[in-house]
Amino acid sequence: MSDAKQQTARTVEFRGGGFTPQSKRWIGLVTFIVLIIGVEIGTRMGFISNLTVPRPSDVFATFVELWNSGLLWKHLLPSVIRLVIGASIGASFGICVGVMIGLFSLVRAGLVPLVAAIFPIPKIALLPLFVIWFGIDEMSKYALIAFGTFTPTVVATYGAVDNVDRSLIRMGQSFSLSWSTIVSKIVLPGAMPGILSGLRISLAIAIILLVAAEMLGAEYGIGAYILEAGSLYDLERLFVGVVILSIMGVCVSALISIVEKRLLMWRI
Amino acid sequence: MDLRLENIGHSYGSIEVMEGINLDIPAGKIVCIVGPSGCGKSTLLRLIGGLEEPTIGRVLQVGEPPSDSLNPLTYIFQDFALLPWRTVENNISLILKDYGLSDVEAEAIISDVLSRTKLTDFRKALPKQLSGGMKQRVAISRALAVNPAVMLMDEPLSALDSQTRELLIDDLINLWKRKPFTAIYVTHNLNEAVRLGHSIVVLSRRPGKIREIIEIVKPLAERGLGDADLDAKQKHLWNLMREEAMAADQELIDV
Numbered sequence: 037m038s039d040a041k042q043q044t045a046r047t048v049e050f051r052g053g054g055f056t057p058q059s060k061r062w063i064g065l066v067t068f069i070v071l072i073i074g075v076e077i078g079t080r081m082g083f084i085s086n087l088t089v090p091r092p093s094d095v096f097a098t099f100v101e102l103w104n105s106g107l108l109w110k111h112l113l114p115s116v117i118r119l120v121i122g123a124s125i126g127a128s129f130g131i132c133v134g135v136m137i138g139l140f141s142l143v144r145a146g147l148v149p150l151v152a153a154i155f156p157i158p159k160i161a162l163l164p165l166f167v168i169w170f171g172i173d174e175m176s177k178y179a180l181i182a183f184g185t186f187t188p189t190v191v192a193t194y195g196a197v198d199n200v201d202r203s204l205i206r207m208g209q210s211f212s213l214s215w216s217t218i219v220s221k222i223v224l225p226g227a228m229p230g231i232l233s234g235l236r237i238s239l240a241i242a243i244i245l246l247v248a249a250e251m252l253g254a255e256y257g258i259g260a261y262i263l264e265a266g267s268l269y270d271l272e273r274l275f276v277g278v279v280i281l282s283i284m285g286v287c288v289s290a291l292i293s294i295v296e297k298r299l300l301m302w303r304i
Numbered sequence: 305m306d307l308r309l310e311n312i313g314h315s316y317g318s319i320e321v322m323e324g325i326n327l328d329i330p331a332g333k334i335v336c337i338v339g340p341s342g343c344g345k346s347t348l349l350r351l352i353g354g355l356e357e358p359t360i361g362r363v364l365q366v367g368e369p370p371s372d373s374l375n376p377l378t379y380i381f382q383d384f385a386l387l388p389w390r391t392v393e394n395n396i397s398l399i400l401k402d403y404g405l406s407d408v409e410a411e412a413i414i415s416d417v418l419s420r421t422k423l424t425d426f427r428k429a430l431p432k433q434l435s436g437g438m439k440q441r442v443a444i445s446r447a448l449a450v451n452p453a454v455m456l457m458d459e460p461l462s463a464l465d466s467q468t469r470e471l472l473i474d475d476l477i478n479l480w481k482r483k484p485f486t487a488i489y490v491t492h493n494l495n496e497a498v499r500l501g502h503s504i505v506v507l508s509r510r511p512g513k514i515r516e517i518i519e520i521v522k523p524l525a526e527r528g529l530g531d532a533d534l535d536a537k538q539k540h541l542w543n544l545m546r547e548e549a550m551a552a553d554q555e556l557i558d559v
Contacts, residue, residue, distance in 0.1 A: 207385035210355060211375050211450065217402045225389045302389040302430050 090271040095279070098272040112280065115246060115258045118174065119284070122181025123242040127235060130186045134193020138227070139219065144194070151190050159184040160248040167252070177249040184245040185238040192234020193227065200226035229303065232296050239288045243281060258284075305369045305376065305453040305486070306331050307352065312361035313511075314347060321347055322512035325361070327505065329454065332484040334524075336497040339507030340545055340552035345490045346458055348512070352488060353377045353456045369453035374403045378452035382459040384439040386431045386446075393418070393427040396446045403450070417445040420479065437468035441475070448479075455487040461496060470529065473499050477524045494541045498534045499527050506541065509548040516544060 072092045078084035079091040102108045136143045137151075163180055170176040200223050208218040250259025258280055265273035312325040321344040329335050337345050350356040352363050354377065369376035386395050393414050400410040418424050421441045431439055440460060447455055461469045473496065479485070491497055497504045504518045520537060527534060 203381065203383055203385050204387060206355065207381065210353060210379040211399045213402045221398055302432060
């Protein structure tokens with residue numbers, strides 16, 4: 037091998053690529069399957085004790101049992117209703133307040149510190165208070181979920197309104213558009229991406245609070261089901277409850293993705 | 305309708321960006337404003353259209369704007385300022401609807417301005433599907449839709465590549481030939497200024513003052529790329545600005 041030959045021909049090595057998220061649908065599912073099969077094999081072979089983690093096949097059998105007994109819907113339906121009502125109250129109030137903060141300096145000065153003060157309070161700690169205010173039945177559960185969804189939605193919304201391209205607002209003013217048109221046709225659509233990604237977080241928090249609310253004084257509901265299983269150390273049923281919660285989370289996230297695809301077609 | 309600037313001065317805090325600007329903008333003419341960067345060209349344009357208030361002096365509208373003019377002072381921005389979530393036609397209809405025009409009236413205006421800017425085939429397109437030149441054509445047609453008495457153009461071609469710019473200069477000249485409009489055209493590109501301006505106002509470095517006003521009598525339609533007389537004017541402009549442009553370039557930015 038002479039030096040001359042090496043000089044003449046060498047492919048330039050590729051060093052670009054990467055850092056661009058690509059959609060690979062099935063990998064997510066494969067992760068779950070691999071993990072579950074791993075645990076299943078582990079528990080069957082005995083190097084994972086049955087006391088640490090229940091066997092996935094047993095969990096699945098318990099789920100089927102729950103389904104067949106008809107109790108699944110009896111638990112799931114009230115939970116979903118609580119989630120939908122509580123989260124819609126919290127999110128709609130949150131979006132309204134967030135937009136007001138974004139638009140009016142006075143509201144901003146008055147409410148941002150208040151929101152910052154409320155945000156870090158674990159809402160679960162306030163549950164007894166809500167029970168006193170709203171009674172032990174559904175209202176206190178709605179209130180807890182609504183309150184928990186409210187703060188992150190406010191923060192996401194006013195951030196999104198702040199981030200609306202000022203040159204577009206300036207354009208609206210330069211055409212002498214009315215204030216209401218500028219808000220409804222320029223500011224709100226411009227803030228929509230930020231509001232939706234904020235909702236992703238708020239709704240996950242809503243599911244967490246749903247369980248907390250149901251652990252206190254609910255006959256039916258996923259939270260009540262998990263509490264009952266937990267106090268009996270029935271790990272299979274506990275895990276069924278947890279899996280149902282995860283599935284709810286995935287469904288909510290998928291729902292938001294669909295809305296995003298519809299509303300945000302214009303994005304590059 | 306003419307515009308008259310009377311002794312305009314403006315400062316941000318203690319920094320004076322311009323002083324003593326007196327200028328008449330006659331109807332039906334394009335007035336170009338050029339100057340080194342940071343001389344307050346764009347600020348002046350915002351003052352003229354009422355997006356900012358001058359510290360001293362005033363901007364006067366002399367005579368009434370045409371009765372069919374919806375928005376007498378209309379801007380065209382460097383970054384197009386199109387709403388990305390609205391199609392080409394909806395970007396225009398948004399504004400017409402806000403003036404209370406009926407669907408039929410708005411439709412007639414939209415068809416007219418889109419055909420004048422050769423955009424008829426693109427009326428359902430979203431801004432993200434359009435090239436920079438097309439986006440600026442949409443912004444121009446949106447401005448034409450409100451039938452402005454004066455167009456305030458803030459570096460409208462500066463975000464475009466030089467070939468697209470050349471095409472749009474021709475488009476603007478054709479639009480002006482069909483229906484002469486009044487415009488104040490802010491640019492840092494001297495070639496654009498000599499191609500499009502009936503008169504060219506040269507501003508000095510901060511605080512911006514009018515250094516010279518150059519008239520170009522040659523009709524717009526007869527001006528072309530690389531005309532010797534225009535080149536001479538452009539060279540003259542550059543000689544006026546050269547020193548100041550250099551000084552402006554070496555200035556620390558603290559505004």
